[in-house]
Amino acid sequence: MNLDKSALDVLKETSRTFYIPISRLPAGLQEAVASAYLCMRAIDQIEDHPTLDNAVKARMLRQISLVLQAGDRGFTAEDFRPIFASELAYLEEVTLRIDEWLSYAPSGIAPRIWEAISTMSDRMAHWADCNWEVHTQTELDQYTFSVAGSVGLLLSDLWAWYDGTKTARIEAIGFGRGLQSVNILRNHSEDSTRGVTFYPEGWTNIEMQAYSRRQLELANAYVASLPETSPALDFCRIILMLAHASLDAMQHGAEKLTRSEVLELVQQATKVS
Template structure:
């Protein structure tokens, strides 16, 4: 299927890290997780875009959300493409083609992915209009739930849909929040350079690292509870990379080196 092939190619271009666990998933689940990842990466690229002002980001995100909310037996791919085509010179391919990614998933679970993407897109629009103003831990919890904890809940639904795997949904939120907190730490200077600070007022790197570790502890519990199978295979890689990245940042490194990333992935997958 050409769309499946295109999706994996774009996935590899946008995230070599997530390409590996997604490409190893069995047929059906692979398409569902790839669809979810690409849809959410598409809106994430809009939220983080350095050359779009906040009102335009909100407008684009709300357009995507409303289109997905209007879906019944499919997404109006052409209409959505026309809406986004005005910004082809600014937006990456993964964002322009979001309507196609939404149609990649098996039809029995696709509406759950559309709903999750629509909700997240709407929340991102809210945060863009408020310039990601985070003053307290409650604000941080709201933001990390909006863009990451909700992904943990979606993944839990995908595991249950595929083979009945049941998970602790509080731990699923921690899984998403923990990974997002590590991203916030890793990108802190870059975010501040573009006028955004996800740290609550008065928080230091140490405080954010503690927040990340608390949530990664729930992510550990989430992963430990998974039976042998595709869900466990998938979750182990981003979780291990998050822990390793957090350790590297705590030691003063800017990020986890590519060599360490590849070594860790090889260790977890047994790839040669």
């Protein structure tokens, strides 16, 4: 494991899709969004781990949350060593370097990111405890808020911190939920193999696609409200375009967008900006 790789190197390896819009952000905002994204990926890798026991996941996620709640001047690897020690061989680089990602954000906004990651980690622990059981749309709303709607709120705070951009927070939640529901559709078969489904009882792809469309309508309004002068617009427009295209592809029978389709869409989005 090469621990000398930069945050953007790890980001590119973890998600080429998010690497593109994050790498286009201006200095300061780029570090803030990259910090938040890498931290989310760090805890997400624990939540989605294919072999770790749910009780172990919940314990680790709650301990991470508590470490973050106690932080006031940044973090070191020593803060997380006791949490990771017994499962070291199972964890990926993006998780093991969470202390670096937490410290990567500008000091003026870092505590807001720490709070968001702490809260998300604690909520993920709850869902690991109950094996991600979703029976109703209310429970689906609860899950999608826990891991994505709250991300929309964090992004809104990052835009406001950087240049004063103001957004409707209900639309911010829809932006996050829309992206997450597309992921749920894309990963449904894989999730089912590990005994997990985020579809409420009686739902098929048709109902989940309709749910995604409703959330993406809020996301459309969210992006439309962003000022042309804000770098948030470029970032969100790329992500939203990919979400819509992924949903359209799945409705036509494809599992996901191809790499060439992603690159073509990104080129289209960046030409607009």
